[in-house]
Amino acid sequence: MTQARIYQRPKSAMQSGRARTDRWVLEFEQATAPHADPLTGWAGSNDTRNQLRLNFPTLEAAEAYAKKEGIAYHVVPAPERKLKLQAYADNFR
Structure with missing residues (x-):
């Protein structure tokens, strides 16, 4: 699946x-492990879905697409913003 x-x-x-930080991204997990190409030594894979990233305006739109297409998904919560509040005078201490 x-x-x-x-x-x-x-x-x-x-x-x-x-x-573009307000957009939600649906990204496929890698189904097979990458393998080394015998000629060049580059890492490759038979699964091309891991190159695909779909952008959605909302989380609900991304979840609706995944449910409609029968894709099992998990939501990674957005990292919290850390504000570093300082005054301009702090640069000269």
């Missing part, structure tokens, strides 16, 4: 804004 996880994208360390 197809396994998937639904999560909300966190803000990357390289971005200052919160663009």
Whole structure:
């Protein structure tokens, strides 16, 4: 059976804004272990679903899609935002 996880994208360390962090992503779990290609040595897999990421505007839309398509899923809760409140003068202490 197809396994998937639904999560909300966190803000990357390289971005200052919160663009596209309100979207929910459905990502398929890897069904088979990766194997090394004998010629190049690169890691490969027969399962191409792990390359697929579906974006949804809400958690409910992602869950509805998974239920409609018969995909077993689990929801990964969004990480909590940690605000570091400081004054500009703190830079000169």
